[in-house]
Amino acid sequence: MTDVHIGDAVRRVEDQRFLTGQGNYIDDINMAGQARAAVLRSPHGHARINGIDTSRAEALDGVLLVITGRQWLAFGMGTLPTKTGVRKGRNDTDINEPPRHCMAIDTARYLGEPVAFVVAETQVIANNALELIDVDFEPLEAVSDAVKALAPGAPRLWDDIPNNLCIDFELGDLEGTEKAFAEADHVITLDLENNRVTAVPIETRGCVGSYDAATETYTLYNATQNVHANRDMFAENVLGIDKQKLHHVAPDVGGGFGAKNSAYPEPPMVLYAAKKLGRPVKWINTRSDSFLGDTHGRGQTSRVQIAINNDGTFLALRTETVGGIGAYCWTIGPFTPTGGSARTQGGPYTFPAMYYRGRAVFTNTAPMDPYRGAGRPEATFQTERIIEYACRKLGLDPVETRRKNLMPPEALPYMSPMGMDIDCGDFPLLFERTLEMAAPDTFAARADRATKAGRLFGFAIAPYLECTGGAPKEYAGVQFKEDGAVTLAVGSHSTGMGHETVLPQLLAARLGIDFDRIQFTQADTDATPIGGGHGGSRGMEVGGNAVAQAADEIIVKATPLAAHLLQSDAAKVTFADGSFSDATSGASVSMTEVIEASMDQEPGFLDTGATFERGVISIPNGCHAATVEVDPDTGAIQITGYWVMDDFGTVINPLLADGQVMGGIVQGIGQALTENIIYDDSGQLITGSLMDYGLPRADVVPNMVIDYYEGAPTKKNPLGVKGAGEAGCVGALPAVVNAVLDALKGHGVVHMDMPLTPEKVWRAIRDKGAHDPEALMRDAC
Amino acid sequence: MEDFSYQKPKTVDDAREAYSASADGLFLAGGQTILPVMKLGLAAPSAVIDLGGIEGLRAILVTDSVVSIGAMATHATVAASGDVRQAIPALSDLAGMIGDPQVRTRGTIGGSIANNDPAADYPAAVLALNATITTDKRQIAADDFFVAMFETALEEGEIITNVEFPVADAAAYAKFANPASRFALAGVFVARTGNSVRVAVTGAGTCVFRVADMEAALAKDFSATALDGITVATENLNTDIHASAEYRGHLIGVMAKRAVEAAQTKGGGK
Amino acid sequence: MPKISLTVNNKPVTQDVEGRTLLVELIREGLGLTGTHIGCDTSQCGACVVHVNGQPVKSCTMLAVQADGAEVLTVEGVSPDSGLNPIQQALHEHHGLQCGFCTPGMVMTATALLKNNPDPSEADVRHGLEGNLCRCTGYQNIVEAIMAAAKTMRS
Numbered sequence A: 001m002t003d004v005h006i007g008d009a010v011r012r013v014e015d016q017r018f019l020t021g022q023g024n025y026i027d028d029i030n031m032a033g034q035a036r037a038a039v040l041r042s043p044h045g046h047a048r049i050n051g052i053d054t055s056r057a058e059a060l061d062g063v064l065l066v067i068t069g070r071q072w073l074a075f076g077m078g079t080l081p082t083k084t085g086v087r088k089g090r091n092d093t094d095i096n097e098p099p100r101h102c103m104a105i106d107t108a109r110y111l112g113e114p115v116a117f118v119v120a121e122t123q124v125i126a127n128n129a130l131e132l133i134d135v136d137f138e139p140l141e142a143v144s145d146a147v148k149a150l151a152p153g154a155p156r157l158w159d160d161i162p163n164n165l166c167i168d169f170e171l172g173d174l175e176g177t178e179k180a181f182a183e184a185d186h187v188i189t190l191d192l193e194n195n196r197v198t199a200v201p202i203e204t205r206g207c208v209g210s211y212d213a214a215t216e217t218y219t220l221y222n223a224t225q226n227v228h229a230n231r232d233m234f235a236e237n238v239l240g241i242d243k244q245k246l247h248h249v250a251p252d253v254g255g256g257f258g259a260k261n262s263a264y265p266e267p268p269m270v271l272y273a274a275k276k277l278g279r280p281v282k283w284i285n286t287r288s289d290s291f292l293g294d295t296h297g298r299g300q301t302s303r304v305q306i307a308i309n310n311d312g313t314f315l316a317l318r319t320e321t322v323g324g325i326g327a328y329c330w331t332i333g334p335f336t337p338t339g340g341s342a343r344t345q346g347g348p349y350t351f352p353a354m355y356y357r358g359r360a361v362f363t364n365t366a367p368m369d370p371y372r373g374a375g376r377p378e379a380t381f382q383t384e385r386i387i388e389y390a391c392r393k394l395g396l397d398p399v400e401t402r403r404k405n406l407m408p409p410e411a412l413p414y415m416s417p418m419g420m421d422i423d424c425g426d427f428p429l430l431f432e433r434t435l436e437m438a439a440p441d442t443f444a445a446r447a448d449r450a451t452k453a454g455r456l457f458g459f460a461i462a463p464y465l466e467c468t469g470g471a472p473k474e475y476a477g478v479q480f481k482e483d484g485a486v487t488l489a490v491g492s493h494s495t496g497m498g499h500e501t502v503l504p505q506l507l508a509a510r511l512g513i514d515f516d517r518i519q520f521t522q523a524d525t526d527a528t529p530i531g532g533g534h535g536g537s538r539g540m541e542v543g544g545n546a547v548a549q550a551a552d553e554i555i556v557k558a559t560p561l562a563a564h565l566l567q568s569d570a571a572k573v574t575f576a577d578g579s580f581s582d583a584t585s586g587a588s589v590s591m592t593e594v595i596e597a598s599m600d601q602e603p604g605f606l607d608t609g610a611t612f613e614r615g616v617i618s619i620p621n622g623c624h625a626a627t628v629e630v631d632p633d634t635g636a637i638q639i640t641g642y643w644v645m646d647d648f649g650t651v652i653n654p655l656l657a658d659g660q661v662m663g664g665i666v667q668g669i670g671q672a673l674t675e676n677i678i679y680d681d682s683g684q685l686i687t688g689s690l691m692d693y694g695l696p697r698a699d700v701v702p703n704m705v706i707d708y709y710e711g712a713p714t715k716k717n718p719l720g721v722k723g724a725g726e727a728g729c730v731g732a733l734p735a736v737v738n739a740v741l742d743a744l745k746g747h748g749v750v751h752m753d754m755p756l757t758p759e760k761v762w763r764a765i766r767d768k769g770a771h772d773p774e775a776l777m778r779d780a781c
Numbered sequence B: 001m002e003d004f005s006y007q008k009p010k011t012v013d014d015a016r017e018a019y020s021a022s023a024d025g026l027f028l029a030g031g032q033t034i035l036p037v038m039k040l041g042l043a044a045p046s047a048v049i050d051l052g053g054i055e056g057l058r059a060i061l062v063t064d065s066v067v068s069i070g071a072m073a074t075h076a077t078v079a080a081s082g083d084v085r086q087a088i089p090a091l092s093d094l095a096g097m098i099g100d101p102q103v104r105t106r107g108t109i110g111g112s113i114a115n116n117d118p119a120a121d122y123p124a125a126v127l128a129l130n131a132t133i134t135t136d137k138r139q140i141a142a143d144d145f146f147v148a149m150f151e152t153a154l155e156e157g158e159i160i161t162n163v164e165f166p167v168a169d170a171a172a173y174a175k176f177a178n179p180a181s182r183f184a185l186a187g188v189f190v191a192r193t194g195n196s197v198r199v200a201v202t203g204a205g206t207c208v209f210r211v212a213d214m215e216a217a218l219a220k221d222f223s224a225t226a227l228d229g230i231t232v233a234t235e236n237l238n239t240d241i242h243a244s245a246e247y248r249g250h251l252i253g254v255m256a257k258r259a260v261e262a263a264q265t266k267g268g269g270k
Numbered sequence C: 001m002p003k004i005s006l007t008v009n010n011k012p013v014t015q016d017v018e019g020r021t022l023l024v025e026l027i028r029e030g031l032g033l034t035g036t037h038i039g040c041d042t043s044q045c046g047a048c049v050v051h052v053n054g055q056p057v058k059s060c061t062m063l064a065v066q067a068d069g070a071e072v073l074t075v076e077g078v079s080p081d082s083g084l085n086p087i088q089q090a091l092h093e094h095h096g097l098q099c100g101f102c103t104p105g106m107v108m109t110a111t112a113l114l115k116n117n118p119d120p121s122e123a124d125v126r127h128g129l130e131g132n133l134c135r136c137t138g139y140q141n142i143v144e145a146i147m148a149a150a151k152t153m154r155s
């Protein structure tokens, strides 16, 4: 029997198959008789499609099917609607939501937008057929930059949408903020950019679809993060079928980080073709096409302003953001630059007044949808950058100033001006501990050593405040089998985070049963009636609590049987540490024994399906700190130290939590230093391959020291967990960028936009920090 | 990728013949450049002639005065060769900086210089060390070999068989890598033999090139400070999303100094 | 179509392949060994790393015909009959994998790295992973695992 507890660093069960090459990813799935698909994508950022001639492609031996946008429309296929939570803008205006079809209809609005779909006997034939499709494109003027897209006279993506504006959103207290701005000793303004990036999970997307004519049921294996929600979209919105007629399963998924969250256009085309051809159809994306058609993230231009007094007291924060969301409203695309980036403005500091305005803007670029953090990294970056900048401008000490303004624990619970219910935590404690870990007393010596080697030493600390998100409901189903196996099916979804280990760990610990007996299922629309998939750091917060709730219900059901076995009375029997006991008689019986005994009851006696619904989202928080060394001759940056204290509430498995934090930090480091999605003015992607898009590699990332504060479990959910999946990304951007700027302070450098390429650093030094703080948003505010 | 006929001749003569006999032939060495190019559909030869079966093309021979490297010697072998390291440590260092371990397992010196990627590392060594390129037809001096971006003095169907590097008194290579691709954003190879100094720059221009002013200054005084104030004209340098011509020009200066310093401390050959 | 003979994980294999067939295609589609993955089309990611004659290569950047007569080792061939080898075991212990997609390439690269350098420094290991991208782990636990495996294998 394997005993596991909450808080144990249980090693993962899924590792065995991944380490030996036995994982079952989408490209490993092959169905008898399958045909292969390929997608013709727009080579233009914006172009009218005057006609498509598919005859040469259709004539190619082995080509089975060619579909164009016009045909797709004629089949009666529906559109993919947005599920954004923000639908109302300022002055009660409605969101502009143009129709999003799976294929471009008459106009292609971004490079890589599907224009035609081919199915053939082999991949080679399908790919060759793409080259035989003659499309009469008439290139149109494009606009890829969101600020430019808002300007009067900018090319329009949609005839009926003025200024390319999807939604103009606001939150907070404008009047209070303006008043504080009028009264403060200083108002400091900084325009900054949160560069556009993309998730690049190492496995590209792909799917295999089939259709069973006898039952009129489709089956879709899909590298997705979200089987239930996307099933509903594909079935009900696009194909116009009952959702019961689509069985949607995700096999092992090779990373997602948000980029496999959305309802993408290819799976419905695959399903249509599978039915039409009466044989399974497989489509696997290439990396090159992933850069064009996978969702991107961040990509915001903002003006951030702080009202601050001479003594460093913060009075108010105001942020105006413009975010390009691509040509359509994707699954939650319009949410990120609006509500998603508003909520955690101000971080863990006391800001008596705050105001946020975010405009989501249509651009001729790939779609924007969640990327790890979706709004919180942006908000934290904006907050921490304006604080650091203000300190530099006013000669205030950045550590002291932050310390002074952190919300004290006595102030909690606190409803932030952005509507966040900040219930618990100890921000000053985490701040001090992080600082201690970084050992500031060694900085002078480290700076000295760096100087001797011709480098500049820098340090920054960045507290962060997070919030969870994603679908609020989750289901966990537990069944007990005759042979002793216990099955656990959960609707949340791991694309690498380790649910297959940690959720059984939780169930085993809660029930006191053998961990090895639990068989785990996820990401299958037949296995759970509902499922919220993956996103918003919800796995443990919602999925974990569903498992805990199922365990608690099982205990309740088992108690009368235990009492019977103990020849006692249910009211007298208590459950603890895996056993039911009767305090009066001292007798006890284990859960395992009760489960065995339950096999003599009616079938499924203890089987339980529990649905947990989150009330209020929880508030993970913590603090990052980094040291860097900069080579002033070349501008090269090396991160030399990295420390984190996180408050995720109760930590169920610290090993897995570490993994989430490290992975998130390195994605943040990537964005801060090397990753950048760049489009030119015609909507061509300049950084569309791993030769130009710089993913972090092993030799550029530092060793990270991570610790947890578990003194403030949240009462918002029974497990007391706060969500761990995105926090690494949230804290890393300001920690790294501010540390580099600290290193350059002797050269007068006060600001640089990400990514901090060596050339930018070198130029900033050469130009002695010359910088226009209002350059980016002058035309947009 | 379009299909092609595949041949693996055993001699250089057979390889040349196979090439002449094909409509659109292509030599294949390590494949670390040409296969990615073919996968993206940017080259579609009718015949691929694999040089991997030819005896002797992988040989590395080191004497007191010359390091001779067979065209098919891989970056990994050159990086690991004790003989090369002893004679021209900068050359092993350079080979060890190319790409990643897997690329070094397969990629070859012949392929690298035949390809003449403007950001490749080997061309800098070949030019600075004043190497001689031997082909199936003739010998070509380094100064005549690298013609323009992806262009060399090689004629149609000409096969590089080996590269001979005279052993220098001191040499070093300093590379500033492109953070994304890890090719050279600017790489400078400096070699001193007696009173003569050669400085070759890769990554910064459309083709590897020498810097006469630096060579003259270093010939008088082989020290980093001798390079103070020497700038490289930026008109002919590359500007792309990774670096401007101006920055590349600056990097050349920094990397040249670092190469000189390294050559002074550990770059000595014999 | 060229016929090639090679050994894959010590088993002799004879196959007809097209000239253009990549080694990774032979391994995944021809032989059904799907542990070797494809993560890119520009030879950058390293998800496809296998050994050819004992050295690590990107199997997406080598023709199958070039492996004629060679000994090929894939992730399916590195474990002892029961359980995991020291590198796999260390990756498991140190949580050096999340989604697992890069993992086979990491295992093969690490195996070659420790064969060529049994006592690497941390910098050696990080440098040795230059051709392998991982988007999940942030590399730290992979590096720790390889260092730990090196220690186990030396003793």
Ligand SMILES: Cc1cc2nc3c(=O)[nH]c(=O)nc-3n(C[C@H](O)[C@H](O)[C@H](O)COP(=O)(O)OP(=O)(O)OC[C@H]3O[C@@H](n4cnc5c(N)ncnc54)[C@H](O)[C@@H]3O)c2cc1C
Pocket (backbone or CB within 6 Å): B026, B027, B028, B029, B030, B031, B032, B033, B034, B035, B036, B051, B071, B072, B097, B098, B099, B100, B103, B106, B107, B108, B109, B110, B111, B112, B113, B114, B115, B117, B119, B120, B121, B122, B154, B158, B159, B160, B161, B181, B182, B183, B184, C042, C043, C044, C061
């Ligand atoms: C991920 C990655 C990273 C890389 N990083 C770097 C780097 O940092 N620095 C760097 O310099 N390079 C780098 N390279 C390129 C690498 O060094 C290649 O190995 C090299 O450029 C070409 O050598 P090859 O043997 O692979 O040649 P191939 O790709 O086989 O051939 C290249 C060209 O040369 C021709 N050719 C080959 N051999 C001969 C010969 N003997 N005679 C005549 N013509 C011949 C071929 O016909 C072909 O046109 C990288 C490659 C990859 C995939």
Ligand code: FES
Pocket (backbone or CB within 6 Å): C037, C038, C039, C040, C041, C042, C043, C044, C045, C046, C047, C048, C049, C058, C059, C060, C061
């Ligand atoms: S598949 Fe990416 S390097 Fe081979």
Ligand code: FES
Pocket (backbone or CB within 6 Å): A202, A254, A255, A496, C096, C097, C098, C099, C100, C101, C102, C103, C133, C134, C135, C136, C137
């Ligand atoms: S574990 Fe997911 S890419 Fe490495």
